[in-house]
Amino acid sequence: xxLLSSRALLVSTGVLWLALAGSACEAVTSIAVQGxxxxxxxxxxxxxxxxxxxxxxxxxxxxxxxxxxxxxxxxDDCRLHLGATPGPDLCPRxxxxxxxxxxxxxxxxxxxxxxxxxxxxxxxxxxxxxxxxGQALFAPPVPRTVAEVAQVCSDRSRYxxxxxxxxx
Amino acid sequence: MTPSxxxxxxxxAPAVVSDRGxxxxxxxxxxPPAPNVISLELLGNGLLYSLNYVRLFPAWNLGLRAGASLxxxxxxxxxxxxxxxxxxxxxxxxxxxxxxxxxxxLGLGATILYSDAASDSTGTKYQGSxxxxxxxxxxxxxxxxxxxxxxxxxxxxxTPLLRATKGFLPWGGASIGYAF
Numbered sequence: 157x158x159l160l161s162s163r164a165l166l167v168s169t170g171v172l173w174l175a176l177a178g179s180a181c182e183a184v185t186s187i188a189v190q191g192x193x194x195x196x197x198x199x200x201x202x203x204x205x206x207x208x209x210x211x212x213x214x215x216x217x218x219x220x221x222x223x224x225x226x227x228x229x230x231x232d233d234c235r236l237h238l239g240a241t242p243g244p245d246l247c248p249r250x251x252x253x254x255x256x257x258x259x260x261x262x263x264x265x266x267x268x269x270x271x272x273x274x275x276x277x278x279x280x281x282x283x284x285x286x287x288x289x290g291q292a293l294f295a296p297p298v299p300r301t302v303a304e305v306a307q308v309c310s311d312r313s314r315y316x317x318x319x320x321x322x323x324x
Numbered sequence: 325m326t327p328s329x330x331x332x333x334x335x336x337a338p339a340v341v342s343d344r345g346x347x348x349x350x351x352x353x354x355x356p357p358a359p360n361v362i363s364l365e366l367l368g369n370g371l372l373y374s375l376n377y378v379r380l381f382p383a384w385n386l387g388l389r390a391g392a393s394l395x396x397x398x399x400x401x402x403x404x405x406x407x408x409x410x411x412x413x414x415x416x417x418x419x420x421x422x423x424x425x426x427x428x429x430l431g432l433g434a435t436i437l438y439s440d441a442a443s444d445s446t447g448t449k450y451q452g453s454x455x456x457x458x459x460x461x462x463x464x465x466x467x468x469x470x471x472x473x474x475x476x477x478x479x480x481x482x483t484p485l486l487r488a489t490k491g492f493l494p495w496g497g498a499s500i501g502y503a504f
Contacts, residue, residue: 191371192395194485194493195410196439196454225399225408227450228442232402236445244450 182263189264192225198264201227202247203234206273206294212239216294217255217272218247224266247271249324254302256309256319269322272305354424356382357470358503361477365391368483368497369414369435369462376414376501389416389433399442406443412436416464424472431464435485453489460487470503477501 192198202220221230227244234242247269255271262268275294297314299305302321309319361378368374369391376391395410418431437458441451466481480498487493 187367188372190493191367191495192408192410194460194487194490195371195412195437196452196456196458197408197410197441199441199450199452199455201450223452227399228405228408228444228448229400229402231444231446231448231450232400232405236402242444242448244448 185263186265189225193223193264197225198223198266199227200224200245201230202243202245203230203238204241204243204247205238206275207241209235209239209241213295214240214293216275216298217270219268219270220246222246222267222269223264224262225264226266252324253299254305255322255324256305256315257322258315258317258319260315260317270319271324272299272308274300276300355473356380356424357472357477358474361387361501361503363477363499363501365497365499367495368481368499369416369433369464369485370412370497371435371437371485371495372410372412374412374414376499378501380503385420387418387420387429387431389414389418389431391415397442400444402445404445404447406447406449408442409438409440411438414462416462418464420468420470425470427468427470429464429466429468429479429481433462435460435462437487454487458487458489460485460490460493462486464497474504475502477503 200220200222201224202218204218205215206218208214221227224230231242234240251273252271253274255269258268258270260268275298297308299308306321308314309321312318357380359380359382361380363376363378365374365376370393372393372395374391374393376389378387378389380387391414393412396407398405398407413436414433415435416431416433418429420427420429422428437460439455441449441455443449462483462485464481464483466479466483468479469477471477478498478500481496483495483497485493485495
């Protein structure tokens with residue numbers, strides 16, 4: 157019994173130290189990022205998922221990140237891992253129905269939006285199956301109204317940390 | 325008949341007791357710190373860190389500091405991507421007050437900042453609105469331990485920065501150095 161309680165004490169002390177070390181590491185990172193941002197290291201970037209490379213299936217949204225120190229990493233991830241089209245600054249504003257502001261907290265305090273576009277003109281008469289060989293042109297979801305964008309934002313399988321409806 | 329009063333006792337100067345216990349008429353003033361200091365400051369007026377040279381003028385309780393720091397980080401792991409470069413050059417004039425070893429430091433100055441944005445693997449640069457060369461006003465209110473003559477010195481304090489494009493940054497720092 158005594159051995160068990162000693163072990164429990166040891167484990168809980170270890171967990172406490174790990175938690176403290178984790179918090180300290182996060183605090184140091186947050187402070188360093190604040191300093192780097194003040195020095196001019198932050199920038200905006202976007203990843204347009206509507207424009208894909210190498211025949212990948214496009215999506216009906218564009219993601220942008222405001223005030224991040226990791227803009228170049230975001231850009232390379234967009235091109236190399238998602239096959240989409242990155243660029244500096246925020247997503248193009250023309251044709252946006254509405255967007256989702258991601259509630260996930262990033263280490264650099266950056267702000268992330270997914271902006272959904274009105275693609276009805278592109279889909280045309282072919283509807284959702286306007287892609288090659290009658291397949292869907294855009295990967296779902298393809299919201300057409302503000303209410304449908306709001307529904308996408310509240311989908312926890314898409315945004316596990318939550319997201320709220322936003323407008324440009 | 326009025327009784328005569330006893331004469332007042334002669335005034336005696338108080339003896340100063342030295343550390344060794346033997347009374348001495350006067351303790352010599354402690355030597356001032358050596359005039360040159362090199363120090364490393366974490367955070368502080370140089371933002372992330374800075375290496376500094378301080379020239380002390382003990383007669384006026386003043387110190388003039390010049391520093392530099394360079395931070396380079398390859399933000400993206402992709403091959404061909406470029407690094408973020410952040411350099412800072414703090415210049416601070418400080419006034420020291422208090423007892424010989426334990427000083428309150430009050431300083432004002434400017435920090436020259438330079439940043440060069442990182443680029444992705446295609447060479448596209450991602451730079452913010454304040455990339456390039458800039459200047460921030462800065463100051464220090466803090467504690468500093470000063471050695472008598474040569475020796476280690478250390479301190480910590482509030483070191484805010486103010487930049488027209490970024491506003492006010494409440495900031496702090498801690499430093500350690502050697503006076504010679």
